[in-house]
Amino acid sequence: xxxxxxxxxxxxxxxxxxxxxxxxxxxxxxxxxxxxxxxxxxxxxxxxxxxxxxxxxxxxxxxxxxxxxxxxxxxxxxxxxxxxxxxxxxxxxxxxxxxxxxxxxxxxxxxxxxxxxxxxxxxxxxxxxxxxxxxxxxxxxxxxxxxxxxxxxxxxxxxxxxxxxxxxxxxxxxxxxxxxxxxxxxxxxxxxxxxxxxxxxxxxxxxxxxxxxxxxxxxxxxxxxxxxxxxxxxxxxxxxxxxxxxxxxxxxxxxxxxxxxxxxxxxxxxxxxxxxxxxxxxxxxxxxxx
Numbered sequence: 001x002x003x004x005x006x007x008x009x010x011x012x013x014x015x016x017x018x019x020x021x022x023x024x025x026x027x028x029x030x031x032x033x034x035x036x037x038x039x040x041x042x043x044x045x046x047x048x049x050x051x052x053x054x055x056x057x058x059x060x061x062x063x064x065x066x067x068x069x070x071x072x073x074x075x076x077x078x079x080x081x082x083x084x085x086x087x088x089x090x091x092x093x094x095x096x097x098x099x100x101x102x103x104x105x106x107x108x109x110x111x112x113x114x115x116x117x118x119x120x121x122x123x124x125x126x127x128x129x130x131x132x133x134x135x136x137x138x139x140x141x142x143x144x145x146x147x148x149x150x151x152x153x154x155x156x157x158x159x160x161x162x163x164x165x166x167x168x169x170x171x172x173x174x175x176x177x178x179x180x181x182x183x184x185x186x187x188x189x190x191x192x193x194x195x196x197x198x199x200x201x202x203x204x205x206x207x208x209x210x211x212x213x214x215x216x217x218x219x220x221x222x223x224x225x226x227x228x229x230x231x232x233x234x235x236x237x238x239x240x241x242x243x244x245x246x247x248x249x250x251x252x253x254x255x256x257x258x259x260x261x262x263x264x265x266x267x268x269x270x271x272x273x274x275x276x277x278x279x280x281x282x283x284x285x286x287x288x289x290x
Contacts, residue, residue, distance in 0.1 A: 145185050
């Protein structure tokens with residue numbers, strides 16, 4: 001609950017304040033796309049929210065932006081009421097905001113650290129060759145995805161119905177008749193935006209085929225509508241390769257940096273943790289920045 005409120009505070013309050021400090025009054029005014037009482041929503045906030053979404057087909061972008069803007073308006077109203085009843089002064093909320101601020105700053109530093117480490121030409125070529133489905137054989141996948149909660153007692157019936165159903169609509173009607181909880185979403189994603197374990201199966205799929213992925217709490221069913229080749233050359237893939245490489249090496253970079261920072265810092269432990277004093281090395285366990 002508090003983390004949701006924190007995200008609203010940062011997105012809907014910090015964002016506009018930053019925008020006000022940049023450019024002329026005319027420029028700032030032109031960036032405002034909505035006003036909610038005394039708060040403003042800028043095009044930068046909409047673009048930031050859009051950048052966190054899955055790939056949206058061009059023909060659906062306008063409607064998607066409008067829906068996203070409505071969500072930002074709704075969040076702004078909720079934040080306004082939270083501030084009105086002084087929830088921003090609640091000790092639990094204030095503590096959670098400080099925790100979120102620390103996490104954001106730590107993540108920003110690690111991101112800056114990773115950007116300073118560049119991938120070599122040899123590493124880029126090796127990574128490009130190792131993942132052809134993401135780069136050389138990259139595709140735009142258009143599909144319908146169902147997230148289904150299936151009790152073990154219905155698992156066999158479900159598998160049989162997947163085979164027997166003539167269409168996806170027929171399968172969805174069966175799920176409704178069985179009162180199984182599910183969500184359905186039409187999606188369009190490039191190869192690099194699909195989890196590798198899912199992509200490995202989708203690569204071999206043909207139009208109108210389905211694939212099933214068993215998760216911890218839900219079962220995911222993917223119905224492939226279309227896959228359009230969108231290959232990337234090594235040069236075109238360089239930004240993606242850089243991003244993949246940085247993510248892969250993030251833990252190693254962070255561990256090395258923590259070792260360096262700890263040797264320079266004055267760190268003291270107290271009470272039952274006093275036995276940690278004198279340990280000038282970072283823990284071997286990965287640091288969570290969530």
